[in-house]
Amino acid sequence: MKWKVTVIVRLKEGLNDPEGRVIGNALRNLGYAVENLRVPKHFEFELESEEPEEEVEEMCRKLLANPLIHDYEYSIEPVS
Amino acid sequence: MKWKVTVIVRLKEGLNDPEGRVIGNALRNLGYAVENLRVPKHFEFELESEEPEEEVEEMCRKLLANPLIHDYEYSIEPVS
């Protein structure tokens, strides 16, 4: 079966996000009252699978996220 | 008022996406039947503003996206 998958990978609490800091500063310099800007990694793809949950879990643990520094979440929807 | 904003920035259709292609290949090499992998830019932040829609639009056009090569979408929710 075909699925539409979205995976979001975020830095664990307490870890600094240099890219987020720099972009946050840039937006504030442009005059916007922005706070806490983060830049999570975001993946979108189609997956052909009979066990999508299991496979997406594995993909996150094995490749898409680094368990030392990342938390992850995902959503899986059937493709009509 | 305080808002929780999410901005997603995608490469326009038809443009070369080497990052998506290479990561997709890597997942396929690990045995997953993945297709059409894209890696949109994803920004999350809090915004203090009376005109959040207008400001987020501007932020996208001016900094977060490059209108020549990107399409963007965003969601704005009040922070309770």
Place this chain on the structure above:
Amino acid sequence: MVRFAVVVFPGTNCDFETERAIRKAGAEAERVWYKTSLKDYDGVVLPGGFSYADYLRAGAIAARQEIMDKVREFAREGRPVLGICNGFQILTETGLLPGALRPNRIPRFLCRWVHLRVNDVETPFTSLYEPGEVIRMPIAHAEGNYYVDDPSKVRTVFQYSDGKGNVSEEANPNGSVLNIAAIVNERGNVLGTMPHPERASDRFLGSEDGLRLFRSMVEWARR
């Protein structure tokens, strides 16, 4: 003569000069394409560069390639395994070294020479240095910010320092915890370094401080 494999992934780009430096240090060295087998080598070197263009995370995709199973075997057998820059990133992604190399505190690529204080001379790679010696090598990376949960558990080999050996915040180019620039595993046979010793192996290029790392490694492999 001892033989080292210099593994080349798609996007690796420091392999030629790394091979040259190992040869200068007195061993045979061969560039090995990541799809070929690692047969009879005495040690493995993962050189610097941009394997897979640093897509996803630096070193992440290279770390999941089949050849890394063989590199793990080398490490288990106690042979020398050296990871330079992207190679260090690959070793942490593989779990052969603790920690992770994150984006620089100032998120930009930075190419410059640094001073390093040598902390641990009991490793196969650093026996030709003096404890506390200050050496010079260039760095060139955008993701060299070393992070680990518990730095006290890490065997630190080089720390970024000033010219006098002071491990100060000013001397830290990328935000690495404790100014860590190079580490070894507990056993000491796997070393990861963000600074490039192969670029400091020729007096015309600025220093020969890096050559001693290779010489030390070659000498040890001979025994």
Place this chain on the structure above:
Amino acid sequence: MFPHEEKLIRERLGREPNEVEWAMLEVMWSEHASYKSSRPWLKLLPTENEHVILGPGEDAGIVKFDDETWIVVGIESHNHPSAVEPYGGAATGVGGIVRDILCMGARPMALLDPIRFGPLEKERNRYLFEYVVKGIADYGNRIGVPTVGGETEFDESLDNYTLVNVACVGVMKPEHLVHSYVTEPGLKLILVGNRTGRDGIHGVTFASEELSENAEEEDRSAVQIPDPFTEKLLIEATLEAVYTGKVKALKDLGGGGLTCAASEMAGKKGFGAVVYADRVPLREPGMTPKEVMISESQERMLFAVSEADIDVLGGIFEKYGLEWTVVGDVIEEPRFIVYWKGEKVADLPVELLADVPTIEWEMEPYKAEKPVETPEVSFEKAFDLVWGSPNILSKRWIWGQYDHEVQGRTVLKPGRDAAILKLNDEYGLAFTSDGNPNHSHLNPYHGAMGAVAEVVRNLVSVGAEPLALVDNLNFASPERPEVYWSFAETVKGLADAAKAFGLAYVSGNVSFYNEVAGIPIKPTPVVAGLGKVKLEEIPEMGLSGGLLIGVVGITK
């Protein structure tokens, strides 16, 4: 294309070209591809001497370093695309010149980036500056070619515009030389690298026009996404293929895409080509034969190979994960024929694509020189103004983002008058570039000579004996009589200065139509030079106590 050119084409062809043929002709007759306005003047440049192995005419020039070592060198501009989309424009500019060096059979060894912008007080110029630098850094770093020097200038006349020139040197052994043209029919044409999309369609025509007021809103098809990962694989695969000795001719696909590469490769020595456009691997669905033939998608090379050798070379491309396709044949008859799914969609005499008549525009001299009035300003104030100018300030912020040490050859790092690359245990190659648009604007003839003299002084300052030059001419519209006059004067100056130093130009580039919203740029000839230096004899640059400082020459 101008109406008189369209008329000429109809006459020479004897009929009306069809849509595909017009598209190919438009691209080949554009200024950027044909050099129609510059060729008559470029003939003035000296191009031969004892150091020159190959002068202008192919994708790059070749200079003899010693009996076993040849240096391949070229320079290119990517001004328009960078003014529209600075990151992609600058990055793909690096990609293009690197492939020009690669396709002679050389390993690309180092880059220089002479880049110019408007005043940093304006946000748009800061944006262009930041992203041109980032584009060059990200691309050069990933392909492992060090950017070891360059120039950075800021000037009011470049407001909302940018001049991005990139020079590249490569190193090769004489036996690996591969020309860009075939010398026999019957060979197969193989396309290797990235898939073909709609990017860059009309790139050369875009580069042959002035930019309108809204530079950011220019046609999106001119924008290209850089792929240095594929480029690095192309470098390694191409060199491995070249070293087999089985590559008969090699060209990179740049301006003019497949049309330019295939027609030049076949036509240079009087042969023709048949191209099966539907065999080209596509990135976007539904592309037309016209789009396929003129697309300027990046990171693609064209190989000419004997049928018997296809499999061996194909194996090399596959090893590096590169897509490759046989897209055509070299034929005896000097015609350029394109098929699409079995139907012939274009059939032109090759010389109609290659033989573009030159145009001699009107020239009108101007006088911009006037006596200098020294401003009434205190020494301290003058010092602050000059020392604080972005044109004088250290450029470390820029070259610190470039991996200038990769390949382990960089003896003199950025910051000196020239970079030096170690070539063997005794000798190094010095490499530097200079241009002075302010001088060129005041007096184009002297300004050009000054650029050459500055390059020579910079080479000598690091102990090098100058070997050869390349030049990149950045000008506004040649249809402006004053601009065309300044172009002619510039070339005369470049020629006279080179002759005085006994040097020759082995390659170069001309970029016309550099203006935004009707404001022409200053004449900006950029010269890059190579020199040979003994590693033990590189002069120091530090000062220490007790030394005397002397100045040679007269200060005016």
